[in-house]
Amino acid sequence: MQTLDSLKPVLHPYGVEPFFVEDNGKVCKVYSNKGTLAVKHISPQTGVDFVRNVQTLFQRGYNRIVPIYPTMDGRYAVWHEGELYYVMPWLNNQEKEDRFEKHQKLFRELARLHTISSQDVKINKEERETHYEQLTTRWEKEQQFLDEYVEECEKTIYMSPFQYHFCMFYKDVSQALKFSRKKLEEWYESTKDLEKVRTVIIHGKLSTEHFLYDDRGLGYFNNFENSKIASPFHDLLPFLSRTLKTYPKYYDECVEWLETYFQHFTVRNEERLLFMCYLAYPSSVIAVVEKYFHTPKRKRNELKSLKKLQRHYWLLKNTEYVVMRLDEIERKKKEAEEEEA
Template structure:
């Protein structure tokens, strides 16, 4: 699109803001607009999802959370403009120059995410029936996955010659099965501890946490943007997708992921039941099981080599996740031991004084 056409297209959108565009640069769904009153970011979104996320952003501002790229109102007070069946909203354009390395950038992101969750946290009522229904439905799905794994390995063991995929599945079966059993065990423990509870902690979740959605201004302060998928939910719904994307790589012992998780937990500590549920969902080997099911049922159109590669990538994710969970287990055990020792010393000192 030519320079003139871009200006003609954005001019009616910017008119309600009393802005005159001078130059436009396109960055996907975001446009960098140079105007008579400065530089702005104009974002296009689906009108069906427009009003809800703006309400969540305003709610967070009202609660004192100001590390969100602000959304500017029009002259008549609207926070979005509908134009040709598309919804647009306006923000300041942040320089987003990296003043920290990757590790520090993630540390700040997780600290700010914890603050966002802390300020928006509230308790909601969940009936015992709802909790039990969720538990039984999820457990049934996972037990069916376990039955599939056992059936597939039995079929492989009966064969004299295995395909490359079947061979890889056979070699990976123990790890996949162990991960599923760990996930089920944590899930059962969570239910046992919360069966009689009718409360749960909810927060406003960002919905798509990413370093690409955490921008820096010219002073080096970080701000969240892209809140279109924000909604009330459990805090783990922000953490799990981010960790899954980060760990979906070659096998590695990601100590930095441990640091990020515990940076978050320092500012937004999980309750015992929340940590159990986090461990259960985090450990669940859903991606690798789906890959195996797709191959077994003949639903994959990737071919043998690509099916093997896809399964291997999901297996690497499982192993990377396994390491993180093992380290969390170690850290939590050390914390419990230190707490027990401190309590024992306090009791001993109290006894000596008496």
């Protein structure tokens, strides 16, 4: 619980005199002689990368991050009682668009963020080969597990509800797995001779909740504590997994958000292949089935397990629709390019 007195030592290096503090959990709203501010504390472990990544983006001219105020001696964070604190303006975050429009802006800004921070780094060919072999081996084992378990279930005279539904879902899960393995093969073939891979500064916790608006309606990223150097799809995949985990529906808006991103961040062929490979892979369904299989019968909660399987199957089907639409769009683009050539 932060109070006026506890924040005074934090705000002193900024030349800020606080008048009143509202503690909102992770962030404090501070009324002061320099306006209304947001004060947030982070752990020292994530603080170093956070400060470095934000400084890099500012230096490269990216200004769509909620501004982080420097202290009077130029620091972007203050160390106090074992934690790092940083100070920002308090944004009212008055949304002027609907959900679809807000997501469009979010993905457009994400593409800009990734473009400005992108850089090619050398990659060890042996490391890529090892990664490919390990992934291929693991996925082959998972396919084998699914094949053997569905046979075992079908031999059972009285299947449990979970087993019955798994048998119904098996074909879709298996097809998704085979699609991912096909894309992985294509990725490996297309990257055999490449010596570099592209990395960007990723936000690390992409969400519309972390995309705030100022009084002019401009959107800014905040909550950059999980930012790091990684593949751009480390931002997209977790976001899509959360968004698509709902009742079955045709997620055309999701396809449009991704196309907005691809229009503003030019994705290389090998990057798209790897993205599609990971997006399509039915890891969560397989994890649910494996957990059920390895849990002793007396400890299984049949209803809970079945509900979990159903939810992750819906995620699989929603993802499948997005993957197929993206694949179709890419195929039509290539056909159009070939016709022009």
